[in-house]
Amino acid sequence: MKTYKIALIKGDGIGPEIIDEAVKVLDAVASCCDFDFSYEEALMGGCAYDITGDPLPQETITTALNSDAVLFGAIGGTKWDNLPREKRPESGLLRFRKELGVYANLRPAVVYDELVNASSLKPEVVRGVDLMVVRELIGGIYFGEPKGRDENRGWNTMVYTRGEIERIAHQAFKIAMTRTKRVCSIDKANVLDVSQLWRDVVTEIATQYPEVELSHMYVDNAAMQLIRDPKQFDVMLTGNIFGDILSDEASMLSGSIGLLPSASIGARIGVYEPIHGSAPDIAGQGIANPIATISSASMMLRYALGEIDAANKIDNAIKRALSEGYRTKDLAQYDAKEVCSTSEMGSIIANYSAKCKH
Numbered sequence: 001m002k003t004y005k006i007a008l009i010k011g012d013g014i015g016p017e018i019i020d021e022a023v024k025v026l027d028a029v030a031s032c033c034d035f036d037f038s039y040e041e042a043l044m045g046g047c048a049y050d051i052t053g054d055p056l057p058q059e060t061i062t063t064a065l066n067s068d069a070v071l072f073g074a075i076g077g078t079k080w081d082n083l084p085r086e087k088r089p090e091s092g093l094l095r096f097r098k099e100l101g102v103y104a105n106l107r108p109a110v111v112y113d114e115l116v117n118a119s120s121l122k123p124e125v126v127r128g129v130d131l132m133v134v135r136e137l138i139g140g141i142y143f144g145e146p147k148g149r150d151e152n153r154g155w156n157t158m159v160y161t162r163g164e165i166e167r168i169a170h171q172a173f174k175i176a177m178t179r180t181k182r183v184c185s186i187d188k189a190n191v192l193d194v195s196q197l198w199r200d201v202v203t204e205i206a207t208q209y210p211e212v213e214l215s216h217m218y219v220d221n222a223a224m225q226l227i228r229d230p231k232q233f234d235v236m237l238t239g240n241i242f243g244d245i246l247s248d249e250a251s252m253l254s255g256s257i258g259l260l261p262s263a264s265i266g267a268r269i270g271v272y273e274p275i276h277g278s279a280p281d282i283a284g285q286g287i288a289n290p291i292a293t294i295s296s297a298s299m300m301l302r303y304a305l306g307e308i309d310a311a312n313k314i315d316n317a318i319k320r321a322l323s324e325g326y327r328t329k330d331l332a333q334y335d336a337k338e339v340c341s342t343s344e345m346g347s348i349i350a351n352y353s354a355k356c357k358h
């Protein structure tokens with residue numbers, strides 16, 4: 001029997017609670033498949049800083065690199081907001097992504113039929129939305145030099161190289177080939193030179209994927225189109241900061257940011273994490289929605305481990321739990337038959353994952 005080595009990085013805030021539920025579901029699905037998991041925990045974020053003085057201890061990178069995939073919860077909290085930037089939890093996460101080389105961040109936004117009423121948009125606008133934000137994750141203004149601040153000025157640099165744009169564009173086109181074959185590349189080429197390079201390179205790479213239809217959109221327009229008519233999008237290809245913003249916006253189509261997973265992939269180990277943050281205000285209360293993390297575990301099975309059946313089992317179990325009216329507190333107002341805690345939701349999905357037949 002195959003045993004997959006999974007690095008678990010629970011992190012801060014609600015991170016530990018939601019990871020525990022994803023592990024419950026992974027173990028349940030493994031029990032009816034012919035593989036198994038072994039987990040190794042590693043520290044990152046504020047909790048790592050508190051214990052080691054470093055938000056990303058070297059040992060965490062080693063553990064991640066020795067695993068088949070990383071399942072990550074969330075980091076951050078007001079407690080660490082006043083630390084020098086390099087000690088802040090977020091810096092640990094950015095360094096982690098960079099060290100692992102996970103340049104492509106896939107953030108699907110899918111609207112579950114059962115939750116069309118939960119969106120802040122009209123049901124007819126969101127019903128059937130199924131899009132994927134492909135966000136460049138280890139370049140752009142998050143990492144560009146020079147950066148700094150003094151008393152009266154602060155500066156960052158948005159820079160992309162041809163190579164960085166080419167590899168993320170290839171990812172987007174390849175993903176589009178498995179979907180409805182449309183890529184919309186999002187930039188600010190009317191103002192930024194870096195965006196004009198982005199647009200030119202994406203256009204060049206598109207010639208290698210003649211079946212895929214490429215369009216371009218300015219980011220301000222894209223932000224507007226995403227809520228005007230989200231169904232026009234299939235794959236949205238964009239850089240680091242635009243992708244950060246647009247993926248949060250896209251999450252609202254589905255009704256709760258607590259639903260949306262992500263996969264960060266590159267040449268080596270992938271990192272699978274919910275798109276939401278550590279929500280310190282609700283940590284420890286058992287009310288966080290574990291679905292985004294459980295769904296990230298499903299992406300891990302699909303993309304990192306090639307266990308497609310197992311991933312489908314989890315996806316179907318999530319749909320079943322929602323269609324039967326189980327809701328965590330964030331979605332309690334929307335057609336809930338039963339409001340459940342974080343761990344009850346995890347148990348229900350685990351139970352259904354182990355039983356689903358295909």
Ligand code: IPM
Nearest residue numbers: 076090091093094244275277
């Ligand atoms: C995300 C988060 C991170 C980011 C933060 C926590 C550094 O917002 O994963 O979207 O900006 O990338």
Ligand code: MG
Nearest residue numbers: 244245248275
């Ligand atoms: Mg973000």
